Amino acid sequence: xxxxxxxxxxxxxxxxxxxxxxxxxxxxxxxxxxxxxxxxxxxxxxxxxxxxxxxxxxxxxxxxxxxxxxxxxxxxxxxxxxxxxxxxxxxxxxxxxxxxx
Amino acid sequence: xxxxxxxxxxxxxxxxxxxxxxxxxxxxxxxxxxxxxxxxxxxxxxxxxxxxxxxxxxxxxxxxxxxxxxxxxxxxxxxxxxxxxxxxxxxxxxxxxxxxxxxxxxxxxxxxxxxxxxxxxxxxxxxxxxxxxxxxxxxxxxxxxxxxxxxxxxxxxxxxxxxxxxxxxxxxxxxxxxxxxxxxxxxxxxxxxxxxxxxxxxxxxxxxxxxxxxxxxxxxxxxxxxxxxxxxxxxxxxxxxxxxxxxxxxxxxxxxxxxxxxxxxxxxx
Numbered sequence: 001x002x003x004x005x006x007x008x009x010x011x012x013x014x015x016x017x018x019x020x021x022x023x024x025x026x027x028x029x030x031x032x033x034x035x036x037x038x039x040x041x042x043x044x045x046x047x048x049x050x051x052x053x054x055x056x057x058x059x060x061x062x063x064x065x066x067x068x069x070x071x072x073x074x075x076x077x078x079x080x081x082x083x084x085x086x087x088x089x090x091x092x093x094x095x096x097x098x099x100x101x
Numbered sequence: 102x103x104x105x106x107x108x109x110x111x112x113x114x115x116x117x118x119x120x121x122x123x124x125x126x127x128x129x130x131x132x133x134x135x136x137x138x139x140x141x142x143x144x145x146x147x148x149x150x151x152x153x154x155x156x157x158x159x160x161x162x163x164x165x166x167x168x169x170x171x172x173x174x175x176x177x178x179x180x181x182x183x184x185x186x187x188x189x190x191x192x193x194x195x196x197x198x199x200x201x202x203x204x205x206x207x208x209x210x211x212x213x214x215x216x217x218x219x220x221x222x223x224x225x226x227x228x229x230x231x232x233x234x235x236x237x238x239x240x241x242x243x244x245x246x247x248x249x250x251x252x253x254x255x256x257x258x259x260x261x262x263x264x265x266x267x268x269x270x271x272x273x274x275x276x277x278x279x280x281x282x283x284x285x286x287x288x289x290x291x292x293x294x295x296x297x298x299x300x301x302x303x304x305x306x307x308x309x310x311x312x313x314x315x316x317x318x319x320x321x322x323x324x325x326x327x328x329x330x331x332x333x334x335x336x337x338x339x340x341x342x343x344x345x346x347x348x349x350x351x352x353x354x355x356x357x358x359x360x361x362x363x364x365x366x367x368x369x370x
Contacts, residue, residue: 002152007340008214011258011281013301015337019366022342023355025217025262025283025306026158031352040359044340045148047157047213049137049204073348083128083162084114085172 003043020044028073051078115173121193124173129200132160138204141211149212156215156260159204164220164263165246166239167230169197183234190238198242205246209253215260215281216250218243223265225289232269240273247278260306266290275302283307284344287326293333304338309358312345320357327361341366 001009006016020043023036027046030036037045051059058081062074114128115121141157148155162169170193171179182190209216220239222229247259261279263270266289274282284307285292292308308330314322330341341362347355 004149004152004154004214007154008258010338010340011215011304013304013338017367019331019336019362020154020340021359021362021366022306022340023347024342025156025219025260028346028348030347030355036347036355040355042359044154044156044215046217047141047144047148047155047211048208049132049160050140052131052134052137054131079160079162082131082160083169083173084124085162 007043027075048075052082055082113173113175113178115193116175116178121189121196124196129196133200133203135207138207138211141207145212149214154214155212156217157208157211157213158217158219159201159208161201161219165201165218166194166197166242167220167222170194180230183230183238187238194238194242198245201246202249205250206253209250209257212254213257215258217260217262218246218279219262221262221264222270223263223267223289225265227266228269229265232273235270236273240277244277251278261303264289268295271295271299271303275299279303281306281340284342286344287311287330292330296334296338301338304340305334306340307342307344308334308339309341309343310345315343315345315347315350315354318354320353323354323357324361324365327358328365331365336366 001017003020006018006020009016010020022042022044023030023040025046027034027048028036030039033039035045055078058078059074062077115124145155145157159165162172170190173179174182174193179190205216205218220243222235222239228235250257250259258280259278260281260283261274262283264284264286267282268290271282280302281304283305285295285305287308288311292305296305310318310323310326314326318326327341331339335341341358343350343358
């Protein structure tokens with residue numbers, strides 16, 4: 001059976017030749033890889049809509065954050081921003097309050 | 102200082118009911134833009150040609166209906182709406198449903214094997230809303246989404262995710278056509294008891310590990326947890342997956358999960 005056959009059998013309540021697996025239910029970047037399921041060779045891949053072309057400014061903002069700031073999944077943040085459900089962006093002088101010392 | 106929290110000031114673009122019409126015009130137009138999924142059929146085919154299962158979700162604000170609505174209105178405000186302003190709730194949910202219908206059709210037309218639907222209607226100790234409230238406001242709209250998807254491709258499998266303990270909903274999820282539920286976190290739900298009560302439908306996707314186990318447990322503990330899940334729930338009707346997000350999980354624990362699935366999952370069938 002292929003991984004796809006196994007997943008479809010499991011979802012039909014049947015017993016495939018091996019129990020399939022995934023790392024969650026959406027594409028998640030892990031350990032520097034864009035797609036954890038690809039990195040660990042699970043049985044499922046996740047797809048969705050492309051980002052809005054209107055969000056380039058937001059991506060630039062995310063890129064401007066220091067690398068040690070954990071902001072969560074970029075995909076999730078993109079969704080929040082697109083739906084207007086986010087607090088105002090943090091100005092640089094607050095992001096790095098001691099930068100001028 | 103966080104970038105985002107569901108209850109942050111400014112996080113509720115529909116806190117004023119009067120803004121809903123503007124939302125429909127301004128936000129939904131972008132979220133249903135067909136240019137954003139024109140490449141999807143080719144991507145799905147490419148993955149399926151590699152022998153992989155492909156699952157796809159419509160764009161949503163955390164979830165299709167309840168979760169999107171409360172994130173747009175604010176949690177406390179939307180919970181009050183459900184009691185005091187049912188007409189506003191119906192109007193808002195109708196807009197979200199219309200948008201989700203278009204996007205579910207696009208996802209299913211692209212050929213995915215699994216349509217991912219998502220709505221966190223439960224907390225760790227039970228439902229956030231009563232079953233009666235779910236039946237009044239959300240169930241009919243979920244039926245619309247599922248029936249429409251199946252009109253496009255009858256063979257598409259329907260997946261439903263809610264965090265927390267949604268045990269009370271599982272029989273009705275099966276009734277409306279859900280094939281598989283997720284994540285059945287072992288510290289929230291007793292997946293084995295549901296399997297005993299309902300039989301092979303719905304299938305289960307998840308079941309493995311608490312958040313603490315994934316982030317602070319050892320590889321051996323992860324292997325034992327996979328074995329427990331297979332013994333109690335498998336091997337039929339089961340896709341093994343972490344029941345929590347693993348973005349802070351040590352790599353050794355993910356590797357232990359994959360190895361255990363290969364070893365135990367193959368031996369069990």
